[in-house]
Amino acid sequence: MTPTLSPSRVLVTGGAGFIGSAVVRRLIREGRVRVLNLDALTYAANLAAVENAVFSPHYAFLKADIADREAVRRAFAEFRPEAVMNLAAETHVDRSIDDPLAFVRTNVLGTATLLHEALGYWRSLEAEARARFRFLHVSTDEVFGALGEEGAFTEESPYRPNSPYAASKAGADHLARAFHRTYGLPVLVSNCSNNYGPWQFWEKLIPLMTIKALRGEALPVYGQGLQVRDWLHVEDHAEALWTILTRGRPGETYLVGGGEESRNIDTVRLICDLVDELAGPDPAGPRRRLITFVPDRPGHDHRYAIDCGKIARELGWRAARRSFADGLRETVAWYIAHRPWWEEGMRSRYDGARLGLGAAAR
Numbered sequence: 001m002t003p004t005l006s007p008s009r010v011l012v013t014g015g016a017g018f019i020g021s022a023v024v025r026r027l028i029r030e031g032r033v034r035v036l037n038l039d040a041l042t043y044a045a046n047l048a049a050v051e052n053a054v055f056s057p058h059y060a061f062l063k064a065d066i067a068d069r070e071a072v073r074r075a076f077a078e079f080r081p082e083a084v085m086n087l088a089a090e091t092h093v094d095r096s097i098d099d100p101l102a103f104v105r106t107n108v109l110g111t112a113t114l115l116h117e118a119l120g121y122w123r124s125l126e127a128e129a130r131a132r133f134r135f136l137h138v139s140t141d142e143v144f145g146a147l148g149e150e151g152a153f154t155e156e157s158p159y160r161p162n163s164p165y166a167a168s169k170a171g172a173d174h175l176a177r178a179f180h181r182t183y184g185l186p187v188l189v190s191n192c193s194n195n196y197g198p199w200q201f202w203e204k205l206i207p208l209m210t211i212k213a214l215r216g217e218a219l220p221v222y223g224q225g226l227q228v229r230d231w232l233h234v235e236d237h238a239e240a241l242w243t244i245l246t247r248g249r250p251g252e253t254y255l256v257g258g259g260e261e262s263r264n265i266d267t268v269r270l271i272c273d274l275v276d277e278l279a280g281p282d283p284a285g286p287r288r289r290l291i292t293f294v295p296d297r298p299g300h301d302h303r304y305a306i307d308c309g310k311i312a313r314e315l316g317w318r319a320a321r322r323s324f325a326d327g328l329r330e331t332v333a334w335y336i337a338h339r340p341w342w343e344e345g346m347r348s349r350y351d352g353a354r355l356g357l358g359a360a361a362r
């Protein structure tokens, strides 16, 4: 087993996003890790999610684009990280259907730029620092395509991305692997299942359905809602990423999942019941009445599931935080408590309208 590392300077990209901000909060809690949060602050960013970190002397923020070579080079030269965690990405499948090139630019070209500048910096280090340096590229299980009713993805699963989002992440994963094989850069790749928890942007299933249920709006379920997702709480994911960064073997891939499969329709029904219970009954009737079936997403993957055997066996990580039922209850309560945040965002950033029918893609 590789010795556990304890990097004291970590460059986190996308640290104003949903998962990146959970990583930043986790690292700042560590107490001794200095964090540079590099984020372009796209529509999906929420600096409020790292508000507590702002008061830490260990935290710094840089507004920059991972595809901006000069800015990235300067960040490496000035911050001198011992590790990089790459979470900056375009992440919404529906948006990738409408605007695939934006996904290629950030996810493929941006990751390539980050790897390239990391390589130049890494080569300039002394031998000991070079041996300790790590680059963790954070990715998704969607790169493996869709499963049938049985089985689960493993590290050996072939890449079969179906959406432009998944294809752009697959391209980034291949580049990360190639930088290890070709140049010896100590790269690790993680592929994780669907995350949920606080601060997720409300274009994604769980916050969107929660918010629409709270507003008494129709809940648009794609197709018949029979797609199955394996849900992991974002804080469990942040813990897994820290474990992979500090204990994983360079050149390896680790799959991360929650082992909590749920059909989308069941997830939405559960959200309705939780909103009824936690926000109080709607005089017009139970929120389940708001469920509306709408045309499916083009190319929608049927099922994802993860076999977490490798990360459990080799690194000792297991999703520990809570069950999906408990985590979802806490998450719905969180969205109820943070109504001013998403209400303002719905006015200024995204109003919850249907995306991803491909009308805009040419």
Ligand SMILES: NC(=O)c1ccc[n+]([C@@H]2O[C@H](COP(=O)([O-])OP(=O)(O)OC[C@H]3O[C@@H](n4cnc5c(N)ncnc54)[C@H](O)[C@@H]3O)[C@@H](O)[C@H]2O)c1
Pocket: 013, 014, 015, 016, 017, 018, 019, 020, 038, 039, 040, 041, 042, 043, 044, 045, 046, 064, 065, 066, 067, 086, 087, 088, 089, 090, 091, 092, 106, 110, 138, 139, 140, 141, 169, 191, 192, 193, 194, 195, 196, 201
């Ligand atoms: N959300 C999930 O369920 C999930 C599951 C598995 C893997 N992932 C992966 O985890 C990573 C983070 O996902 P998330 O859900 O937190 O995403 P998110 O959309 O919530 O946040 C992405 C962040 O990246 C920033 N960003 C976007 N383009 C950038 C650029 N060119 N330069 C610098 N910053 C940029 C945005 O401003 C935002 O803060 C992604 O790589 C995603 O593929 C997500």
